[in-house]
Amino acid sequence: MSELVIKTGRPPMNFTLLMVGGFGLILGFLTGNVVGAPLIGLVLGAAVGAGLGYVLNTMVPKKAVGRWAVIGAFALVGLVFGGFGGAVGGALIGAVLGWFAYWVGRGRYRDGVPLYYTPGQTLWWNSFLFICGAIFVFLITPILVVLPLSFNAEDFFTFTPEMLRLDPEGYSLKHYRDFFQTSDWQLALKNSLIIAPIATVISVSLGTLAAIGLSQSHVPFKRPIMAVLISPMIVPLIISATGMFFFYSTLGNFLEDSVGLSKSFVGYVKVILAHAVLGIPFVIITVTATLVGFDRSLTRAAANMGADPVTTFFRVQMPLILPGVISGGLFAFITSFDEVVVVLFVGSAAQKTLPWQMFIGLREQISPTILAVATILVCISIALLATLEILRRRSERLRGMSPG
Amino acid sequence: MTDQTAGTAPAGLSPDEARRADAAHTGPMLAADGTPLKKSLARALRRQKLRALALIAPLLIFVLVTFVVPIGDMLLRSVQNGIVADTLPETVETLSDWDHDGTALPGDDVWTAFYIDMWFAVERKEHTRLGTRLNYELTGMSSMFRKTGRQVDRFDTDVYGEQFVALDPSWGQPQSWAAMLDGPAADALPLTARTWERWKDFNAEEGDKVLEEDIPDFLFTALYHDLTHGAEVEGVSDRLSAAKAAAAEFEPVDLSAQFADADEDLGNIDVWKTLQLYSPRVTSGYFANSVDMQLTPDGIEARPENQQIYGILFKRTLFMSLVITGSCILLAYPVAWLLSNLPMRTANLLMILVLLPFWTSLLVRTSAWKVMLQQQGVINDVLVWLGLVADDARLTMINNQFGTIVAMTHILLPFMILPMYSVMSTIPPSYLRAAKSLGATNWTAFWRVYFPQSVPGIGAGSILVFILAIGYYITPEIVGGNTGTFISNRIAYHISSSLNWGLAAALGTILLAVVLVLYWAYDKIVGIDNVKLG
Structure with missing residues (x-):
């Protein structure tokens, strides 16, 4: 009986040399291109890569030691040739090359695949991972690029040479100062902070009530009602904006002339109503989704013990569906806070919101203040995302505890 | 289960028969309060449905008012075209009889109607809006309305007033007009009567008293037009009969020439075709435009290649x-x-x-x-x-x-x-x-x-x-x-x-x-x- 042999562990050395050398060749070519000598870079890169692949995998068994040594060496070379920026670039290349050398040399590329995979399948799996990584990079890079640019000391949308050299001179907070000191931006911020919360309160209170109604067992005309309530999310914003533009100007004239309200108040009312209706589908969707898992016997138990429907709602039902209500509210808030088209059509200059000011800034005067605002908004969305995640976990925990 | 049920039923009957016998004996099953159970259940269900609807109603009304109605309003606007008929009511009325296939410009009645309409439109500053609207359909309409609007007040139509007053000074008094058009003369002089009503409304809007204002030129023009176009004034009043007899001899004002003087575009037959085409209150013109077609007197046809966007x-x-x-x-x-x-x-x-x-x-x-x-x-x-x-x-x-x-x-x-x-x-x-x-x-x-x-x-x-x-x-x-x-x-x-x-x-x-x-x-x-x- 022959023994079943499973080949694990390290690949043959010439394979490692080929792979690491090839990778070094590419990096060398790119680096050489930067300094204007692609061919020298190519040869040098291949040689250094192959050398590293051999040395690291045969003489340096401790991975951490090997990788830090490579990073240090590359950073030093970079420092000699290109100053501080060169050192950072060199360290980066060293880190990537060092990791790659161990990854190939120790056969770590087979970690994600079953033992019986052929080399072709392994190659395909790693290429697949690489493609997915590239897509993730595509998703996240634009957002990450904005962050450093907002600290630009110049009035440009591009990285200046000072910034690339990591020279402190190239960075400043002037765009943030600009944001906090310009009256246009402050008015826009104030308007956004007035409009979005009020619109959110309206859509959350009406939406939660309706979602509770919709989740009852016998609702006549449920589908058409649902279709109408979700439609603000589906109808393109430009069409909503067009319709609202016509209708709300008539409504505004009526309120100003016949009821005698002030112009700016009516302006806010129009924008708030428009934003509230745009946020409603999100509240409906999230709250009905939460109510699907709601255990009805709890309300019956409460009623059995003598609670009236209002008490039951606030003391029993509300705490349990609160996570859904809050996440619906967050969606409604971000919808209003991020909305441009409708406010552009319905509002007047006195109701200029933050996205509107950004839109003007992008179209007319390109000022990096927009990037500072963008950075602040990214931080806000990270906070919102974290809140949502915490709420989701809490909701799951609560539901796990409730019987049924 | 079956055994148990059968056990409670009278001996010798199947469970089903037993239930039927029971029902025949005691009537329908009752709820606790004495109403039949079926009815009571239906009522509970109805109450549940109503409660669900009551919870949904506020939001549904909110969405309908702030979202669905605006969108419906937009849909209506895509076919609405009231502006021509509102601004030029008389012109639209008379122009409907005009044959757009011919090469002749519209006749006297259209010019008179257009003169009266334009006067009101200019006073209310509506002619520029109309011009802008029609300019989407025919380039040059906007400037045409603007130019004509500046001239319409200075037309030579004052000769009609002078001639009527010379005939009988009472034509210069608003009271006599009011008295005349309150009676049977209104039927005999349709254009004059309608114009008088508009003139009264206009004065009311401006806060003026119509009886203290001078009779404007266009009213005399309307009267002249009615009288020379076969008004049946026999037996209405002597003053009118005399005016009718004299009007035939009056020195006429050629309104088409006056308008052509104001802007030569008005002599262009396309202008009148466009006006006639867009007189209805509902138009398919906007939809035609949005699919690269255009509305023409002969129906909808494709736009030239270079205008298709x-x-x-x-x-x-x-x-x-x-x-x-x-x-x-x-x-x-x-x-x-x-x-x-x-x-x-x-x-x-x-x-x-x-x-x-x-x-x-x-x-x-x-x-x-x-x-x-x-x-x-x-x-x-x-x-x-x-x-x-x-x-x-x-x-x-x-x-x-x-x-x-x-x-x-x-x-x-x-x-x-x-x-x-x-x-x-x-x-x-x-x-x-x-x-x-x-x-x-x-x-x-x-x-x-x-x-x-x-x-x-x-x-x-x-x-x-x-x-x-x-x-x-x-x-x-x-x-x-x-x-x-x-x-x-x-x-x-x-x-x-x-x-x-x-x-x-x-x-x-x-x-x-x-x-x-x-x-x-x-x-x-x-x-x-x-x-x-x-």
Whole structure:
């Protein structure tokens, strides 16, 4: 009986040399291109890569030691040739090359695949991972690029040479100062902070009530009602904006002339109503989704013990569906806070919101203040995302505890 | 069970018969309060339904008033055309008899009606609005109305007044007119009577007393027109009979010449054709315009080749939305697959990379793409720095279709990944392993077993992305330039720049129809209650 042999562990050395050398060749070519000598870079890169692949995998068994040594060496070379920026670039290349050398040399590329995979399948799996990584990079890079640019000391949308050299001179907070000191931006911020919360309160209170109604067992005309309530999310914003533009100007004239309200108040009312209706589908969707898992016997138990429907709602039902209500509210808030088209059509200059000011800034005067605002908004969305995640976990925990 | 029931029934009867006998004996089953149970249950059900509706009602009314009614208003505006009939009521009335096929300009009655209408329109400053409206249909109308409006007050029609007053001084007194048109003369002098009413209304609007104002020239013109066009004034009053006899001898004013003097365009027969064509209160003209056709007296026909823009725009919108949807599918599929097959902890971490762009402001992402793609942007800078692209041959990646497609693919990608992920995470991985153990190759196992199960996710995501893409405005406006814009940018242009709101409404209606069809399909395939967020 022959023994079943499973080949694990390290690949043959010439394979490692080929792979690491090839990778070094590419990096060398790119680096050489930067300094204007692609061919020298190519040869040098291949040689250094192959050398590293051999040395690291045969003489340096401790991975951490090997990788830090490579990073240090590359950073030093970079420092000699290109100053501080060169050192950072060199360290980066060293880190990537060092990791790659161990990854190939120790056969770590087979970690994600079953033992019986052929080399072709392994190659395909790693290429697949690489493609997915590239897509993730595509998703996240634009957002990450904005962050450093907002600290630009110049009035440009591009990285200046000072910034690339990591020279402190190239960075400043002037765009943030600009944001906090310009009256246009402050008015826009104030308007956004007035409009979005009020619109959110309206859509959350009406939406939660309706979602509770919709989740009852016998609702006549449920589908058409649902279709109408979700439609603000589906109808393109430009069409909503067009319709609202016509209708709300008539409504505004009526309120100003016949009821005698002030112009700016009516302006806010129009924008708030428009934003509230745009946020409603999100509240409906999230709250009905939460109510699907709601255990009805709890309300019956409460009623059995003598609670009236209002008490039951606030003391029993509300705490349990609160996570859904809050996440619906967050969606409604971000919808209003991020909305441009409708406010552009319905509002007047006195109701200029933050996205509107950004839109003007992008179209007319390109000022990096927009990037500072963008950075602040990214931080806000990270906070919102974290809140949502915490709420989701809490909701799951609560539901796990409730019987049924 | 059966035994027990049978046990309680009288002996010798089957359970069913027993129940029937019981019912015949005691009548229908009763609830605790004595009403029949069936009725009581129906009432409870009704109360439940009413309570559900009462909970939904506030929101439903809110959405109807603040959203559905405005959209209905927009739909109406796409066919509404009351402005011509409101501003020029007499002209519209008389022009309806005019034969547009002939080569002759309209006759005297149209000129008189137009003169009267224009006088009122100018006083109310409505003629410029009308001019702007008609200018969408025929260039030059706007300036024509403006020029004519300046002249209409200075026409030579004062000779009529002088001649009537010379005949009988009482024609100069408003009281005599009021008395005359209150009686049977109103039937004999239709145009004069109508004009007198308008004159009274106009004075009331201005807060003046009609009886203290001088009789304006156009009233004399109307009277002259009525009298010389066979008014039956026999026996109405002697003054009128005398005026009719004398009017035949009056020195006439050629109104068509007066108008031609004000603006020679009024002698152009196309002007009158356009006026007649757009006199109805409901027009298909806006819809015709929005599909590159035009309304002509002979029906709807295609516009000349060089004026067709909306067909191209609609096609481009559809094409680019399809390309964006396609690239979203291509990019989202591997990511969704990876997320649903990785261990929970890793998948949740990677999910942040999907959710962060989803939660980031649209304008932040659009400005980020502007930073990335422009000629002095990050991508070009990196390519130049690496020496892959020469400094003077930087790639043009923004303000064209490419820029719009890249930026919108990025913005809409989370909307594709999330539905795909929620479908794929329900597919058991054991199916794939089973297929492979039965001898399928990797490709066959994927294509025949896994892919068909993931199709609902692709469908849900595609419709969502397509619906969102087809109505996008902000991103194409900022990164689209001239060649990368959508139909929505044209709608916005008509709303805010050209002010041709009817055309904007018609374009919006067409777009809305497309979206509603897709919405309906989405509801059929996925169900709106199954939309998931985050």
